[in-house]
Amino acid sequence: MVENIVQASRFNPLSPEFRTNPYPFYDALRAAAPVHWMSSIDQEAWFVTSYKEAFSILKDCRFEKRMRIPETSEAYGPLAHIQKNMMLFKNPPDHTRLRMLVSKAFTPHMIERLYPYIEETVNELLHKAQHTGKMELISEFAFPLPVIVITKMLGIPVDDRDQFREWANVLIRTIDLSRTDESLEQGGEVARNLVGYFHSLIGQRRQHPQNDLMSQLIQAEEEGDRLNEDELVAMCILLLVAGHETTMNLIGNGMLSLLQHPQQCEKLRENPALISTAIEEILRYESPTQMTVRFATEDVEIGGKVIRKGQQVYIVLGAANRDPEVFSDPDQLDITRTPNHHLAFGTGIHFCLGAPLARLEAEIAIRTLLQRVPTLKLDTNIPQWRGLIGFRSLHALPVSFEKTR
Template sequence: MKTVMNQTMPSPPHDFFQNPYSFYERVRTIHPICWGNLLKQSGWYVTGYEEAKTILKDTRFKNRIPLPLATKKYEQLKNIQSEMLLFKNQPDHKRLRFLVSNVFTPRMVDQLGPYIEKTVNDLLQSFQHNKNMDIVSDFAFPLASQIIAEILGVPQEDHYRFREWATSLIHSIDFTRSRKVLVNGNEVMLILRDYFKDLIKKRKQNPEEDLISLLIKEEQQGDRLTDEALLATCILLVIAGHETTVNLISNSMLVLLKHPQQMMELKEKPLLMERAVEEFLRYESPTQMIARIASEDIEINEKKIKKGDQVYILLGAANRDPLQFHEPHLLDFKREPNHHLAFGNGSHFCLGAPLARLEAKIALQSLLAWKDIIKLATPDLQWRELVGFRSLKELKITFE
C-alpha cells in the first residue's frame, strides 16, 4: 500500500479550549491522521472516525500510563495507575475486566435507578427557594460523588471528600499536567490508597452489599482480584465515576440552554431523553482524547505508524467526522445511526457507560421538569484547560 508523505498539523488557536471543534475540522482536512505537537505532546493525532475506530479495536496499539519517566515524587501515582483496568493490556486486561464486569453489571446499575432519582430530587429540593445555581458544583458533582460513594459503600460522612480527590487526580492523568500537578496527584493517591486499604480491610471482616464486598468475594475459575487490583479499581471508579458523569450532565445542559427549541421538545417528550443522551455524548463528548502506543510498525489509511510512536485518538473530532455523521455540527435527537465513540471502542469500551447514561438521563429529565424557565446566567463560559476532557469550570443558571 502506498504511504503518503507526513503532513503536520497546525498549532492550535488561542481559544482552543473554548472551541476545539473548528481546529479539529481544520486538521481533518489535512489528513485524518496527522503528525503534530498539540500542547507539547508529539505523536499521531487521529481526527477521522474510521481511523479512530480501527485503532481503538486493534490490539497492536497498546494502552499506556500517561506519565513521563517516574520519579519518587510521583511514584505511587504511577504504581497504582499501572494496576488500573484502564491502563492494562492483553491478556491482563481481559482477565481483570472479566472479574470486575461480573460484579459491576448493567443489572446492578439498573437497580441504582431509585437511589439516583432520590439523590437528584434531594439536590433540586435544596435549591427550591433559590433563583440560581451552578450546575457543575451544586448539582452534577455532588450527584456523581454520592452515587459512586453509594456503589463503593463509602460512609455518608466521607462523601464530600471525593470531589477534591477526583479533581486532583483527573488533572494528574490529563496530558496538560505539570510536574507540580503530578506531585499533588501523588499525594492525593497516597490518601486514597490508605483510605481504601482501610475500607477493604473492614469489608473483608464484615462484608456488606456494596461493590467492594462483591469484588472481594468474586472468583472465576480459581482467579480473583489481588489486593492491588482491588485498590486500583476502587480509585479508578472514583476518577471515572466523577469526570465522565459530571462532564456529560453539565455539557448536555449547556447544549440544551443553547438550543431552546430542543430543550422544549425534551420537556414535552421526556421519553426522547435516551436518544438525546446519545446525541449529547456525540456532540460534546465528555472524554476528548485516548492515548495508545504502537507495538510494531502499522499502516493505516496510507500512514506508516512506527513501533513506539504515540497515537492520540481525538474522540471529540471523530464524533464530528462528516464522513460518518451527516451534518455533524447539528444537534439531532433523531440521528440514526449514531454509533459515536464517546465511550471508546473495542475491548477497552468504558465499563461505566451504563451508569453514566442512566445518571445523565435521570438528572436531565428531572432538571427539565423541575422549573418552567431555565436560562444561562452569563454567556461567558470558561472551560477547564484539559485536552483529554471536555469540562466546564462552572455552568451558572437562573430559573423561575
C-alpha cells in the same frame, strides 16, 4: 506543507480559542490529514481525527495501552503503582482477567437497582435549589449526583465524600495532555492518601462484608482467581474517578447544549421519551472524554500514513464524533439523531465499563431537571471551560428560574 501550516498556526490546545471551541481546530486537522504527526505541548505524537481511523485503531490489538508515568520517581511513585495495577492501563491477557473479575461485581442488574436511589437524589438536589431561583448547575447538581451514586455503590461513608472532589480533580490532571511535573507530584501525594484510605476500608469490608460493590469486588472470583489487594485498591480508585468526572461533564455539557438550543430543549421537554436519543446526541456533540492514547506495538499503515513501532497516538474522540463522513450536519445538535454510533465511550476491549450507569444518571438528571424547572435559563453568555485538553469540562454553569415552593 499543509500539515505544517496547521501545526504552526492553528492547533494549540493551550490557547483560549481551543478551550472555548476545539471543533474548528479538529476540522482543520482532519482536512489536512486525518492521521497527523505533529508536536503538541511538549511531545510529538500522531493525532487521529477521522471516525474510520479512530474506530479501527481502538479495535486493533497492534495498538496498546501504556502507563505514562515514570515508576522510578519518588514523588510520582504511588501514582505509578496505582496505574500499574489499573485495568484502564492494561493489555491482554492481564486486562482480560481484570475486566472479567470486575464484570462479576459491576453488573447491569446492580445498576438497574439504583434507579430509585438516583431519582430520589436528583429530586433532593433540586429541592434544595428550587426555592432560591438560581443555581450553579455544576457544583450544586452535576457534580454531587455522580459522587453520591458512586460512593453509595462502593460503600464509601457519606462523611468522606467531600474529600473526593479535591482528590479526583488532582488525579484527572495527571492523565490529561496538559499535565505538568507539578500536577504529577500533587497526583503522587493524592495517590498516597487514596491508597491508605482504601486499604483501610477494604480491610474493614474483608472483616464485615456489606451489600456494596467493594464487598463484591473482594469476593469476585473467576476460576479460583481473585483481585489481589493492589488490584482492589486500583479498581476502587478507577471506579471512583472515572465514575464521577465524566458523568458530571455529561450532565453539565448536556444542560449547556440544550439551553443553548432552545428549540431542541423544548422538543425534549414536550416529549420526554426522546431522552435516550438526546443523551446519545449530547455524548456525541460535547463528548466528555475528548481523547485517549495508544502506542503502536509494530509498524502499522493507516489513513495513508505509517505509524512506527513505539509511537504515541492520540485518538481524538471528540473529533471522530464530528466527522462529516459519518454524521450529517455534525455541528448541529439533533436530539432525535439515529443512528448515532458515536465513540464517546470508546470501543473495543476498553469500551467504558460504566456506560450504562452514566446513561442512566444523565437520563434521570436531565429529564427531571427539565420537567421540574420549566423556566430554566442560562445566566451566562460565555461558558467557562476548565483548562483540560482530553476532557470537555465546565468550570461552572450558572442558571436561574422562577422560584417555586
